[in-house]
Amino acid sequence: MDVILARLFGGLSFWSVFLLAAFTAALLAAPWFVNDYLLTVLIIILYFAYTGQAWNIMMGFAGQLSLGHAIYVGLSAYVAAVLFTRYGIGPWIGFLAAIPVAAACGAVIGFLAFRFGVTGVYFAILTIAFAEFARIGFDHLDFVNASAGLFLPVAQYAHNDLWRLRGSPTMFYYVMLAATLLALIVCRLLLRCRMGYFWLAIREDEVAARATGIDTFTYKMYAVVISAAVTSFAGVFYAFFYNNLYPENVFNISRSIEMILGPVIGGIGTLFGPILGAFVLTGLAESVNSAMAAFGFDLPGAKQVFYGICLLLVVVALPEGVWPPLARLLRIAKDRR
Amino acid sequence: MTGLLSVGRVSKRFRGLVAVDNVSFDVPEGTIFAVIGPNGAGKTTLFNLIAGGMALDQGRIIFDREPIHGFSADEVCRRGIARTFQLVRPFPALSVEDNVMVGALLHRGNIDVARERAQALLRRFDLFDRRHRPASALTLPDRKRLEVVRALATEPKLLLLDEVVAGLRPTEVDRLVTILKDLNRETGLSILMIEHVMRAVMALASRVLVLDHGTVIAEGTPDTIVHNPAVIQSYLGAEAV
Numbered sequence: 001m002d003v004i005l006a007r008l009f010g011g012l013s014f015w016s017v018f019l020l021a022a023f024t025a026a027l028l029a030a031p032w033f034v035n036d037y038l039l040t041v042l043i044i045i046l047y048f049a050y051t052g053q054a055w056n057i058m059m060g061f062a063g064q065l066s067l068g069h070a071i072y073v074g075l076s077a078y079v080a081a082v083l084f085t086r087y088g089i090g091p092w093i094g095f096l097a098a099i100p101v102a103a104a105c106g107a108v109i110g111f112l113a114f115r116f117g118v119t120g121v122y123f124a125i126l127t128i129a130f131a132e133f134a135r136i137g138f139d140h141l142d143f144v145n146a147s148a149g150l151f152l153p154v155a156q157y158a159h160n161d162l163w164r165l166r167g168s169p170t171m172f173y174y175v176m177l178a179a180t181l182l183a184l185i186v187c188r189l190l191l192r193c194r195m196g197y198f199w200l201a202i203r204e205d206e207v208a209a210r211a212t213g214i215d216t217f218t219y220k221m222y223a224v225v226i227s228a229a230v231t232s233f234a235g236v237f238y239a240f241f242y243n244n245l246y247p248e249n250v251f252n253i254s255r256s257i258e259m260i261l262g263p264v265i266g267g268i269g270t271l272f273g274p275i276l277g278a279f280v281l282t283g284l285a286e287s288v289n290s291a292m293a294a295f296g297f298d299l300p301g302a303k304q305v306f307y308g309i310c311l312l313l314v315v316v317a318l319p320e321g322v323w324p325p326l327a328r329l330l331r332i333a334k335d336r337r
Numbered sequence: 338m339t340g341l342l343s344v345g346r347v348s349k350r351f352r353g354l355v356a357v358d359n360v361s362f363d364v365p366e367g368t369i370f371a372v373i374g375p376n377g378a379g380k381t382t383l384f385n386l387i388a389g390g391m392a393l394d395q396g397r398i399i400f401d402r403e404p405i406h407g408f409s410a411d412e413v414c415r416r417g418i419a420r421t422f423q424l425v426r427p428f429p430a431l432s433v434e435d436n437v438m439v440g441a442l443l444h445r446g447n448i449d450v451a452r453e454r455a456q457a458l459l460r461r462f463d464l465f466d467r468r469h470r471p472a473s474a475l476t477l478p479d480r481k482r483l484e485v486v487r488a489l490a491t492e493p494k495l496l497l498l499d500e501v502v503a504g505l506r507p508t509e510v511d512r513l514v515t516i517l518k519d520l521n522r523e524t525g526l527s528i529l530m531i532e533h534v535m536r537a538v539m540a541l542a543s544r545v546l547v548l549d550h551g552t553v554i555a556e557g558t559p560d561t562i563v564h565n566p567a568v569i570q571s572y573l574g575a576e577a578v
Contacts, residue, residue, distance in 0.1 A: 007448070194442045194451075201439040204428035211388065211422070213414030213443040213491050269430075 007192050008185060016332035027177055031170045039169050043241070045282045046176040047234060052262035052274030053183040054230035059260070060269035061191065062223035063203030065120070068109075068127030070255035071134045072102040072228045076235025077245055078138065081150050084239075091165040091240050098232045105130075106228030110221045119206075128253060135251030144245075152243040165240040172241050179233055180275065186230070188271055199223055203269070261307060265314045267321025276323045281310055340365040341527050342387070342418075342495055347396030347406075349382055356382040358551040359396075364495065369521055369528040371542035371559075373535075375572050378548040380531045381423065384499055387529070388420045389413035401494065415443065419488035420497040423531075425480045427487065429473035433464055436472050436483055440490030458486045462516060478509045485513075489520075498530040502537045514540045535573070539563075547572060 009017060031039060051069065058064045079101050080094030109130050113123050139147045160167030190196050198219045201209040210216050239245060266277025285303045292302060318325060340363035349357040357379045364370040372380050385391040387398055389410035398406040405413055428436050437455035445451055459465040462482045467475065472483060481501055488496060502510045514537050520526050532538050538545060538559060545562045547555040549571045555562055562568055
């Protein structure tokens, strides 16, 4: 335990630990200060922070671009939802069942790609292809109601049932907050172990990594499998938060793209980038939406246009993402990751 | 006699071009062995055949009494042959120390022990002060040394150096030569180097192999090599003597 704590906080200045603690405290206290609408926005922000963090393991650490992460969310969502609606099995057990499913799917994609030397853009296309297979497959799978969608029973709950994930937005908020903080901790530990160093080496230069003795196939497989497994919780959460699953929606490529915007804007390969990116993007997009609503405009698709503008600005002005320059500004730049 | 590394009748063809033709030599344990030759002589091909990742058409490569031809580059490194690249490839965004950490973690899982080892090597190669800088911010001589350090961190029995002093100023050449020579003397590290800079070859190597058009035209001590007529004709040029 001491070793883990030392690894977790080693190299962090008092100031950065303080900022992190203040940030966490603000998030913990948030439900007392915000209305239901804002709380829902915060849940969505944390959801994207979490999925962005999971995606970042593959792209930010190991340098493998996945544009089909919706497949892991979707598969896990369906596994948990089917177990719940058909067999009455709760979401946490469902999560335990979803992890191996998502991980195995990641392993198949990874094996096919890395075994046969599919890299870069072609690897990204392969990940899209798999997500699309899943979307079309589930659209015709009667066992999960095909394109008609799968619904979880919704009722008014007198009290929060954490075990069955039925309850108020506040409960969902704290569940997602815990998951996001846990993902942050896991990612920091991953980066500071042997595997983390090997991932970064592969990301930076795969040929040089091999010449340094790293079995790149194995470590890239670890990256895909771990990223998929971490993502799978987002799927379970998605199913129980939204209570409806349409293949056309959950497996859609826009879901995969939304997932990566946070880390891209926050800073790929950084630990805090995915969290910051989710706040910047979803926070600003919702503000723009409310502002337009207040002025009486109704423009569907405005959010997507806004995403596009944000992405352009970041690519042009802050190619490292928002977090690295902000970290330097806050004087915690020593924490390079 | 079989050395630490034994290359036996190795050939490699690229379609019609015979890049390496029936080359044999031994690198005895604890020696510094140089391969020289004009551009296109097949030096880098030979190097890649040993370092892995390139299949040979004929012959065998024995390292530490085991055949290693056909092994992947990472497997070769884990067996104890570490290499540098002619066009340096450090991990650009990683700090100098983290670059070396990657190598130091190859045979050990403990981060703290690996860091100690990395820092000891960085001190030896005068890179300790720059250990927190990203590798991309280093000058070329520093990056070349960093590559050597990263390779050494994997604890090789044999170090392959691909034109490691090319592009350095004479004072920097001498500095690197001194470090490598000390390392060889103190730890018994064997080195196989491809080199154009005769200043480094003469100072370091105890044996030299000369390649031309893929074939061995001479092998011997540096002194005999520089007076060999065939070598002078094909590579050194008359004015070098």
